[in-house]
Amino acid sequence: MIRLKSKEEILKIEFSAKIVAEVLELIGRFITDGVSAYDLERIATEHILKRNAIPAFKGYNNYPYSLCVSVNNEIIHGFPTSEKVLKRGDLVSVDCGVLKDGYFGDAARTFVVDDFETEEGKKLVEVTEKSLDLGIEQAKPGNRIGDIGHAIQAFVESAGFSVIRDYVGHGVGKRLHEDPQIPNYGVKGTGIVIQPGMTLAIEPMISQGHFETAVLPDGWTVVTKDGTKAAHFEHTIVIEAEGSRILSRL
Template sequence: MIRLKSEEEVAKIERAAKIVAEVLDLMSEMISPGISASDLEKTANEHIEKRNAKPAFKGYNGFPYALCVSVNEEIVHGFPLKSKILKSGDLVSIDCGVLKEGYYGDAARTFCVGECSEKDYRLLKITKEALEKAIKVAVPGKQIGDIGAAIQNHVEKNGFSIIRDYVGHGVGRRLHEDPQIPNYGNAGAGDYLRSGMTLAIEPMVSAGDYRTMVLEDGWTAVTIDGSRTAHFENTLVIENDSTRVLSQL
C-alpha cells in the first residue's frame, strides 16, 4: 500500500535525507587513489552519529555496514572492506541511508577515482542525466511507468544497459516502501503519482550486459560480464504541481 506523507512527515524525511547528502559530500572529498573503503565507512558512521541519527543499512536484513561501497563491476551492496583499496581509474558507487526521528532518507552517487576513461565519464554523465529526467517526469498525474521509461529511453539510446534486478522504491517510515519503481518499463503504466508520495529513484546502469549475479558474500551484486556500472539515487517528494529533491544540500 502506498502511504501519502503529511508535511510534518516530509520534513522528517528531508532531515534524514540531508544527512545522507552530507555523508556523500564527505565521501566526495575523501575519495582518492590509495584510500580504503573501510576509511569511508568509518567517516560515514562518525558523521551520522554526530548528527544524532542512525545508519539505515546496518543490520537491515543482516547487512553489516553503514555504506554500500561498490567498485567497477560491482553494482550495489558492496562491502566497505579494509582490503578494498581504491585506485586511479576506478568507479566507486556509494549508497547511504539514514534513520532519524523514525524516518528514512536514501541516496547514492558514483565517483571517478583519479583519472578515468572517456567511456567511464560518459557512463556517469548518462546515468546522472537519466535520474534527472526521471525526476522531471515524476509529477502528479504521471505514472510509475513514466519514470522507468524516461530512464530506460535515455540510457539505451546512449548505448548503455539498464540493470533490471534492482529497483527504486517508496521511502518513509520504512527504508523500502511501496511502490517499487523499476528503471525500465512502459510510459502510461502502473500506479498514478500523487502529491505526498516520497520516493527513492535510483537508476543503475551497465556499460555492457544488464544481467547480474551475487557474489559468495551473499550481498555484492555484479554484472555477469564484468562491465562497469554507475548508480545515482535521490529521495524526493511529489508535491501539488512539482517534485522536490530532499537528498541534496
C-alpha cells in the first residue's frame, strides 16, 4: 500500500535524508588509497550518532553495519570491513540510511579512489549519475512508475551499459522500504500513477557488462556475475504538485 505523506512527515523524511547527505559528503573527503571500508563505517556511524539519529541499516534484517560499501564488481550491500582496503582507481559505492524521529532517509553515491583507471570507468560513473537525474525528471504527478524506469534504461543502454534487474528503488518513509517498487527499467505509460505526497528512493544500479547478479557467501554482497564493474547512485525525493524535489541533497 502506498502512503501519501503529510507536510509534517515530509519535513521529517527530509531531515533524515539531509543527515544521509552529510554522511556522503563527509565520506567523500576520506576516500583515498590505503583507507579501509571500516574507516568509512566508523566515520559515518560517529556522525549519525552525533546528529542524534540512528543508522538505519544496522540490524535491518540482521545486516551488521551502518554503511554498505561496494567496490568495483560489487553492486550493493558490500560489507565495510577492515580487510576491504581501497586502492587507486577503485569504484566505491557508499549507501547510507538514517532513521530520525520515526522517519527514514536513504541515498547512495559512487566515488572513485583518487582517479579513474580507465575512460570506461569514468563513463560508467557519469552515465549512472546522469541516469538518476533523468529518472527523477520523470517522477512527477500524472506520470507513471514505468516512465522513471524507461528513462533510466533508455539512456543507460544507449551508452552501452546494462541496468541491474534484480534490485530496484522503493518508497521510503516510516519504513526503509515501502511501496511502490521502482525498477530502473520499464515501459513508458505503465505502472502506478505518480501522485503528490509520494516519497521515493530512486537508485539506478548499472553494470559495465551483463545485468546478471550473484550473492556472495556472506549472504548480502551482490556482485556482477560476469565480474565487470558497477556503479550506484540514489536520492530520496518527494513528489510535489509541480514536480519532484530531492531531499537527500545539501
